[in-house]
Amino acid sequence: MADKTPAKTGLNRREFISKSGAVTAAVSAAAIAGPAINVLGANEIIHMGVIGPGKRGRYLMDQMHRMSAQTGKEVQFIAVADIFEGWRMEGVKQAMRVAEECKDYDHHKKLLENKDVDAVIIATPEHQHAYQLIDAVQAGKDVYCEKPMVQNIAQGKKVLKAVQSSDRIIQVGTQRRSVPLFYQANEMVKKGEIGQVTYCEGWWHRNARDGQPGPWAYEIPKNASEDNINWNEFFYDAPKKPFSLDRYFRWRSYWDYSNGIGSDLMVHQIDAICLVMGVGIPKSVIASGGLYRWHDGRETPDTWSCVMEFEEGFQINYDARFSNITRPNQKDPIAARLALMEDGPEKKKLEEALATLAEGKQFEEQIHDYGIRICGSKGQIEIFCHWEMNVWPEPGWMWGDESNLKYSRHQYGESQPDANDRAVRDHLENFVDCIRSRKKPNCTIEEGFNGAVISNMATLSYLNHRKVFWDKEKQEAKLA
Numbered sequence: 225m226a227d228k229t230p231a232k233t234g235l236n237r238r239e240f241i242s243k244s245g246a247v248t249a250a251v252s253a254a255a256i257a258g259p260a261i262n263v264l265g266a267n268e269i270i271h272m273g274v275i276g277p278g279k280r281g282r283y284l285m286d287q288m289h290r291m292s293a294q295t296g297k298e299v300q301f302i303a304v305a306d307i308f309e310g311w312r313m314e315g316v317k318q319a320m321r322v323a324e325e326c327k328d329y330d331h332h333k334k335l336l337e338n339k340d341v342d343a344v345i346i347a348t349p350e351h352q353h354a355y356q357l358i359d360a361v362q363a364g365k366d367v368y369c370e371k372p373m374v375q376n377i378a379q380g381k382k383v384l385k386a387v388q389s390s391d392r393i394i395q396v397g398t399q400r401r402s403v404p405l406f407y408q409a410n411e412m413v414k415k416g417e418i419g420q421v422t423y424c425e426g427w428w429h430r431n432a433r434d435g436q437p438g439p440w441a442y443e444i445p446k447n448a449s450e451d452n453i454n455w456n457e458f459f460y461d462a463p464k465k466p467f468s469l470d471r472y473f474r475w476r477s478y479w480d481y482s483n484g485i486g487s488d489l490m491v492h493q494i495d496a497i498c499l500v501m502g503v504g505i506p507k508s509v510i511a512s513g514g515l516y517r518w519h520d521g522r523e524t525p526d527t528w529s530c531v532m533e534f535e536e537g538f539q540i541n542y543d544a545r546f547s548n549i550t551r552p553n554q555k556d557p558i559a560a561r562l563a564l565m566e567d568g569p570e571k572k573k574l575e576e577a578l579a580t581l582a583e584g585k586q587f588e589e590q591i592h593d594y595g596i597r598i599c600g601s602k603g604q605i606e607i608f609c610h611w612e613m614n615v616w617p618e619p620g621w622m623w624g625d626e627s628n629l630k631y632s633r634h635q636y637g638e639s640q641p642d643a644n645d646r647a648v649r650d651h652l653e654n655f656v657d658c659i660r661s662r663k664k665p666n667c668t669i670e671e672g673f674n675g676a677v678i679s680n681m682a683t684l685s686y687l688n689h690r691k692v693f694w695d696k697e698k699q700e701a702k703l704a
Contacts, residue, residue: 277315484524611643
């Protein structure tokens with residue numbers, strides 16, 4: 225059913241308050257709240273639009289506002305577009321923390337006709353990205369596109385063709401490419417500091433209590449219905465299905481709109497490893513897994529493993545599970561070893577030392593639910609949650625004086641939550657800087673294409689129960 229709410233041409237603050245009362249109350253549980261922020265300066269304002277001001281879209285708006293306030297690089301959101309009225313109203317609310325007026329549209333093409341919009345953020349379901357990105361480029365807009373850049377390889381080729389023949393700035397939202405730790409690791413690998421790398425691994429785990437909605441079972445706004453969602457505009461290339469709130473708001477759980485773990489989570493760690501290793505698309509991918517825990521109507525697996533082999537002479541093992549995120553506290557393995565010791569003066573001395581270290585807050589209560597490891601012949605680099613990097617040398621007896629690698633620890637941000645937001649702000653700031661300078665952004669469309677290809681190759685392998693190979697010449701994935 226078509227959206228029965230006519231698109232507005234614009235809202236000022238007074239009109240917005242009048243219109244949004246009922247809608248905001250219905251979707252407030254899903255809204256991203258935040259304090260009002262005053263943007264510094266009044267010159268060279270970049271006017272942006274948001275295609276898809278849902279939960280992630282509004283989060284990006286919030287982080288852009290904060291980046292703008294912190295750096296003085298002025299950005300205002302003056303337009304939002306969404307096929308769900310509730311998200312449009314929430315997007316306007318978020319925009320008017322800074323802007324005096326924000327137009328809302330019921331279709332992204334209407335937003336792109338707005339000549340005052342310099343650039344757009346695309347934060348819609350991934351099966352829509354390619355077409356909205358191409359439309360934005362053809363309308364002369366610079367684009368920040370959430371990952372994955374596209375859902376499949378065919379879409380990726382169309383995007384490459386459209387963007388490479390334009391002068392538009394495209395930043396793909398794999399924000400680890402704006403985190404210095406990964407470039408530091410890349411330099412160590414290039415210089416041979418950890419020796420020959422033949423194996424890397426990545427992971428991202430999630431969990432939820434029994435009886436509660438599982439991962440990706442996002443809250444559905446109470447007022448959402450076929451009357452205020454333009455369901456026919458949701459599909460693009462996907463098969464048409466009867467109206468479903470579950471499919472609309474929990475689209476990551478369905479193959480029609482997503483590559484599941486491969487595109488929501490895996491693409492982040494694999495892109496980071498490829499950055500560190502200086503590589504692109506692997507020569508082969510094989511994936512397996514299944515729906516083992518969350519039998520709630522979803523299609524994409526809750527348990528996922530992949531092996532990727534690269535021509536450069538190494539492989540990546542990746543795994544994800546939606547049932548467990550446990551990692552011991554740093555003091556737990558020590559305490560466990562002490563428990564095995566016989567009582568006596570030596571054990572007591574060690575227990576007192578452990579207690580002293582704990583009182584001095586030398587142990588951290590971090591759940592490293594996602595990260596990467598780069599394993600070389602002389603040592604290993606591990607980066608947890610893109611905020612903490614540890615460099616571990618191989619045992620001294622292995623290399624002796626031939627290896628000068630020492631243990632070291634490096635951090636990005638003051639904590640894991642701080643690093644999460646900071647990475648996004650830095651990625652958005654890089655996009656803003658490139659809009660002005662016209663330089664290449666930290667994650668180009670070519671790099672975004674590579675990440676999406678890997679994700680799609682893994683999905684093809686999983687669905688066909690076969691290994692998938694990459695044909696570099698034809699830019700195609702082929703089943704073994």
